Amino acid sequence: MPRFETAELRAYLVLLLGFLVLVILLRSDLGRYLFDEDSLFYKLPVSVPKPSLRLEVMQWGGSPILRLHTENFVFADYCLPPQSGEPLLGHAHLYLNGRKQTSLYGPFIFLRDLPPGDHTLTVSLNVLPDHRAIMVDGLPVSTDLRLRLPAGEILP
Numbered sequence: 001m002p003r004f005e006t007a008e009l010r011a012y013l014v015l016l017l018g019f020l021v022l023v024i025l026l027r028s029d030l031g032r033y034l035f036d037e038d039s040l041f042y043k044l045p046v047s048v049p050k051p052s053l054r055l056e057v058m059q060w061g062g063s064p065i066l067r068l069h070t071e072n073f074v075f076a077d078y079c080l081p082p083q084s085g086e087p088l089l090g091h092a093h094l095y096l097n098g099r100k101q102t103s104l105y106g107p108f109i110f111l112r113d114l115p116p117g118d119h120t121l122t123v124s125l126n127v128l129p130d131h132r133a134i135m136v137d138g139l140p141v142s143t144d145l146r147l148r149l150p151a152g153e154i155l156p
Helices: 006-027 029-034
Strands: 041-043 052-060 063-071 073-075 088-096 099-104 108-110 117-126 133-136 142-149
Touching (some): 052 142, 063 073, 063 117, 063 142, 088 133
Antiparallel strands (some): 063 108
């Protein structure tokens, strides 16, 4: 029978405990809430104009800047449910190669300190205070942009 050191035993116990907590969460109401579509997405009411999003990379002082062009969407520090015919208030989430980098409360961000190479930028429009992604016609309002650095050349 193998002999375990105290540190190894603790590591195995932590892994086992983490697995048990995950199983409990997934089988409980909390687990269903955490992975429920309504808790992840804000389904836009039919009476609210559909937002749109387009990305553009520009150069300023040798640094690339990402600009978000939106329609029927206003950047805000807070969000309230829109009234009929009003634009949606919210913010954007910026992902770099699939990992969230930041929340954007305006249409511009400097893309500093990106390593050379190919990158995929993904931006989604979200509502506050719960950061749910806005969904229109069953799809999140988001878009991708491929970028090659250091030249800042946009890939086809």
